[in-house]
Amino acid sequence: MITATASIPESAQERMxxxxxxxxxxFRWLTLVMAFSVLVLVILVGWxxxxxxxxxxxxxxFHFLNxxxxxxxAEEFGALPFIYGTLISSLIALVIAVPLSIATAVFLTExxxxxxxxxxxxxxxxxxxxxxxxxxxxxxxxxxxxxxxAVFPWLKKTLGFLPLFTGPIYGVSMLAGGIIVAIMILPxxxxxxxxxxxxxxxxxxxxxxxxxxxxxxxxxIAVLSYxxxxxxxxxxxxxxxxxxxxxAVTMVIGNTPQIVASLFAPGYTLASVIANEFTEATTDVYxxxxxxxxxVLFGVxxxxxxxAQLLVKTFVNTSAGAVQ
Amino acid sequence: xxxxxxxxxxxxxxxxxxxxxxxxxxxxxxAFEVNDLSVWYGQKQTIFxxxxxxxxxxxxxxxxxxxxxxxxxxxxxxxxxxxxPTARHEGSIRLFGEDLYAPKIDxxxxxxxxxxxxxxxxxxxxxxxxxxxxxxxxxxxxxxxxYLDERMEKALRMAALWDEVxxxxxxxxxxxxxxxxxxxxIARAVAVEPxxxxxxxxxxxxxxxxxxxxEELIYELKKQYTIVIVTHNMQQAGRCSDYTAFFYLGxxxxxxxxxxxxxxxxxxxxxxxxxxxxx
Numbered sequence: 001m002i003t004a005t006a007s008i009p010e011s012a013q014e015r016m017x018x019x020x021x022x023x024x025x026x027f028r029w030l031t032l033v034m035a036f037s038v039l040v041l042v043i044l045v046g047w048x049x050x051x052x053x054x055x056x057x058x059x060x061x062f063h064f065l066n067x068x069x070x071x072x073x074a075e076e077f078g079a080l081p082f083i084y085g086t087l088i089s090s091l092i093a094l095v096i097a098v099p100l101s102i103a104t105a106v107f108l109t110e111x112x113x114x115x116x117x118x119x120x121x122x123x124x125x126x127x128x129x130x131x132x133x134x135x136x137x138x139x140x141x142x143x144x145x146x147x148x149x150a151v152f153p154w155l156k157k158t159l160g161f162l163p164l165f166t167g168p169i170y171g172v173s174m175l176a177g178g179i180i181v182a183i184m185i186l187p188x189x190x191x192x193x194x195x196x197x198x199x200x201x202x203x204x205x206x207x208x209x210x211x212x213x214x215x216x217x218x219x220x221i222a223v224l225s226y227x228x229x230x231x232x233x234x235x236x237x238x239x240x241x242x243x244x245x246x247x248a249v250t251m252v253i254g255n256t257p258q259i260v261a262s263l264f265a266p267g268y269t270l271a272s273v274i275a276n277e278f279t280e281a282t283t284d285v286y287x288x289x290x291x292x293x294x295x296v297l298f299g300v301x302x303x304x305x306x307x308a309q310l311l312v313k314t315f316v317n318t319s320a321g322a323v324q
Numbered sequence: 325x326x327x328x329x330x331x332x333x334x335x336x337x338x339x340x341x342x343x344x345x346x347x348x349x350x351x352x353x354x355a356f357e358v359n360d361l362s363v364w365y366g367q368k369q370t371i372f373x374x375x376x377x378x379x380x381x382x383x384x385x386x387x388x389x390x391x392x393x394x395x396x397x398x399x400x401x402x403x404x405x406x407x408x409p410t411a412r413h414e415g416s417i418r419l420f421g422e423d424l425y426a427p428k429i430d431x432x433x434x435x436x437x438x439x440x441x442x443x444x445x446x447x448x449x450x451x452x453x454x455x456x457x458x459x460x461x462x463x464x465x466x467x468x469x470x471y472l473d474e475r476m477e478k479a480l481r482m483a484a485l486w487d488e489v490x491x492x493x494x495x496x497x498x499x500x501x502x503x504x505x506x507x508x509x510i511a512r513a514v515a516v517e518p519x520x521x522x523x524x525x526x527x528x529x530x531x532x533x534x535x536x537x538x539e540e541l542i543y544e545l546k547k548q549y550t551i552v553i554v555t556h557n558m559q560q561a562g563r564c565s566d567y568t569a570f571f572y573l574g575x576x577x578x579x580x581x582x583x584x585x586x587x588x589x590x591x592x593x594x595x596x597x598x599x600x601x602x603x
Contacts, residue, residue, distance in 0.1 A: 114409055203446040207509070209407060211460040211516065212436030221459060225450040 046298060053292035055285055064292060070257045070273075072280070077289035079296055081257035085174065085267035086300065089249060090242035092178025092263070097186050097242075098235055104186075105193035110219050121194070128187035136251035139180045144171040144252055147179070152264055167262035170254065174267035177253030181242045189238040196230035197223060229312055236308040243301045246271040270297040352379040354420075355520060355550040356401060361415035363396055365408060370396045373415070374576045376569060380420075383542060383551045385565035385582065387558060389597065393574040394554045398522050401552060402438035403431040419520070436464065438520040439513035444529050445505035447497030447512070453489050456497040456508055460516035475515055483511035484541050503534025510541060514549070521545065523553040527560065539564045558598060562586050570594045 050057075056064060060077060067078030104124070108117055148171030159165045200223050208222035224231070246269075254266020255276060270293050281287040356378040363371035370393045378384050386394045399405040400413060403424065417424045424434050447456045457476045458466075466472060476493075480486040485507045489500070497508055506526060513521055523542075527535040542551060542564045555561050561568050561582065568585040570577045570593075578585060578594045589595045 201446070203442060203444055204448065206404065206407070206440075206442060207446040207448065207512075209404060210402070210435055210440035210442070211463060211512070212432045212434075213463055214432050217463055221448060221463075225448065228450070 046295075049291055049295040049298055053288050053295050055288035056292040057288075059285060060289075060292075064289070065296070068257070068259060072277075072283075072286050075283065075285050077285075077292075079270070079289075079293050081259050082268055082270040082273050082293060083296060083300065084259050085177075085253065085257075086243055086269040086271070086297065088174055088263075089177040089181055089253065089267065089269055090239060090245075092175060093181035093185055093242045093245075094235065094239060096179060096182035097189055097238060100182075101186055101189035101234075101238070102193050102231060104190045105197050106219055106223070108190075108194050109197040110223060111215065121191070124187050124190050127183070128191075132184065132245070132247040133251075135180060135184060136248035139176065139248055139252040143180065144176055147171060147173075147176055156264070163261040164263050167260070167264050169264050170266060172252055172254035172266050173264050174253060175263040177249045177267060177269070178263070180248045180252050181245045184245055184248060185238040185241045188241055189234050192234035192237055193227075193231055196227045196234060199230070200226045232308070232312050236305060236312075239308070240301060240305060243304060244271055244297065245269075246275050250275055270294075270300070352382060354378070355380040356552075357416075357418040357421075358401075359416045359418075361397075361400060361413060361417065363393070363400060363405065363411065363413045365396075366410040370574050371400070371413075372574045375415075376576055376579050378550070378552060379567060380550045381546070382566040383546050383553060383564055384567040384569065385561035386552065386554045386569045386571060387556075387561050387597070388571035388577075390556075392571040394571045395524055397571065398524055398552060398554050401520070401522055402435050402440055404435070404440065406431060436460075436516060437518055438522060439516065439518035441506070441510050441513050441521065441523045441526045443525040445502060445509050447500075447505050447508050449496065449498045451497055452494045453497050453500070453508060454493040457511045457515050460512060464516065479511040479515035482514050482541075482545065483507045484537060484544070485511055501534075503530050503537060506530060506534065506538060507541065510538070510545075514545070518549070520550045520552065523551065525554050525556060528556060535560070558586075570597060572597070 056077060060067075064077060064079055065083070066080055067076075068080045069076050069078045070081065071077075108120060112120065148169055152169045152171075152173075152175075155165045156169065204222040204226050205218055208218040213221065249269055250272040253269060253272060255268050255272060256266040257268045257273070258265065274290055274293055274297075278287070278290050281290050354377045356376075358374060358376045358378070361371055361374045362369060374397065386398060388394050396405055400417060401424075405411045405413070413425075419434075419437070423429070448459065451459060454476055457479050458472045461472060461475060466475075477486060477490075480489065485504060488504060489495075489508075492499075498505065500508060506529075510521075510526075527538050530538065539560065542553065545551060546566075553561075553565065565582045567579065568582045569579040570585065570589075570591075572593055578589060578591045580590070584590075585594060586598060589598060
């Protein structure tokens with residue numbers, strides 16, 4: 001009798017103790033290591049780029065970033081045209097791809113009849129699966145001639161008063177590069193935007209419908225405004241892709257390191273110059289300069305992402321109130 | 325803006341007429357005449373041949389166990405069920421004699437005339453308290469700032485929220501507590517001065533104090549509006565409604581004055597549900 005009553009609290013106590021915390025500990029460390037390995041990888045890549053470009057950094061200093069001369073024979077290297085080319089081609093890509101992608105995502109989540117949604121989504125995902133070099137080939141043999149013969153002359157005629165659309169037309173150009181990048185970032189922006197629009201609670205839509213809003217009004221006041229932080233994130237993701245896009249751009253942008261206002265003129269991007277020239281980089285300084293181009297690309301990408309995140313925090317959030 | 329003003333004046337004329345009628349204790353005017361309504365979602369029928377006349381200037385509660393079709397029925401009254409792509413219906417619904425489903429009628433206009441408050445409060449998170457209230461008026465094209473402010477204050481007062489938020493009108497709507505958010509949604513619905521307000525379990529996510537406030541509000545709103553409220557809570561139906569409709573398995577079992585339903589129901593099923601024998 002006594003032993004029985006004594007054993008009850010003991011077993012109760014046993015039940016309070018977690019069966020085994022071993023699994024928990026392992027799980028925690030495993031995920032921690034995984035999470036940090038990403039960070040370590042990024043830091044290692046940055047460090048390697050820095051180390052390999054130290055020769056060029058010492059030799060050219062800050063002039064590497066603000067001069068335009070790229071002369072491997074004379075061993076003079078300035079990366080400004082590449083930075084310019086990367087930023088401008090990405091900007092063109094965003095200007096074209098963002099409205100298209102978001103409109104597509106709105107159509108897919110809000111307007112399209114049910115039966116057509118899944119096939120369209122699959123098509124867009126297929127676009128993302130096309131290898132970059134194939135798009136580049138298509139760019140060289142189909143898109144560029146079409147732009148040269150039809151689109152650019154028309155642009156020159158109608159918008160020629162802008163310095164952006166002046167000068168000789170070669171076909172391969174900054175604008176062609178921007179368009180091909182736009183095609184490449186369309187799927188990612190569309191599918192991320194679509195997920196974000198789908199995550200808008202139906203209650204929000206119903207609130208607007210309940211006030212007698214039309215479909216467009218519902219999309220505007222309930223869906224897009226609710227989703228704007230997320231949509232901004234989708235755009236930033238697309239921009240990150242655009243900055244680093246290499247193969248297809250290299251094939252259509254013309255690969256001429258120059259800074260001119262006209263979008264019909266050929267340009268050059270950071271990623272393209274590395275891809276094109278690293279096999280020819282015979283001298284140490286040349287190779288080191290290419291590494292520094294890589295470092296700059298790395299830096300530009302990270303800076304753009306940070307600025308974008310900062311923008312989201314300061315502008316979108318305060319005016320919107322926290323979206324839960 | 326002109327339209328809204330005209331609209332307003334016709335409503336108040338109607339209201340006066342209706343008051344005269346109730347004062348004289350005549351049988352009340354009918355807001356909704358629902359005739360032989362059946363509703364399907366895809367293959368599944370959720371409402372069966374329902375005929376009911378919902379009186380104006382009073383609160384009608386719709387009760388019944390989960391899945392009995394009461395929300396669907398409510399949503400048919402302002403054509404919200406049409407948002408489900410597979411939904412279809414037969415039968416007719418008239419509002420003050422006008423067929424809501426006539427081909428020339430725009431569902432958006434129907435929903436402007438018949439406001440709705442939902443189960444979970446759903447203020448627009450990107451809008452301030454003030455913007456949330458006047459968003460409906462803005463949709464109607466009202467731009468006059470002073471007029472909007474006036475209507476906003478009126479709606480917030482009606483929703484018994486003005487005193488709590490008058491100094492924080494520019495704060496986000498979702499910074500309010502759950503009960504306040506629901507009253508904000510009621511303010512948003514009444515700001516456009518609809519003829520009818522539909523409420524789909526408006527208190528199911530609220531604590532008892534917030535519920536009491538919303539119920540008090542329903543009692544106040546009844547003076548000007550016809551209210552149809554779906555509720556799971558039978559005490560609530562008993563407390564704040566004039567008429568009660570009991571739905572079971574998609575059929576209207578009984579519709580009568582609330583006192584009668586709760587004290588002397590004519591159907592066995594109603595009695596079983598009210599006394600808690602099932603549901």
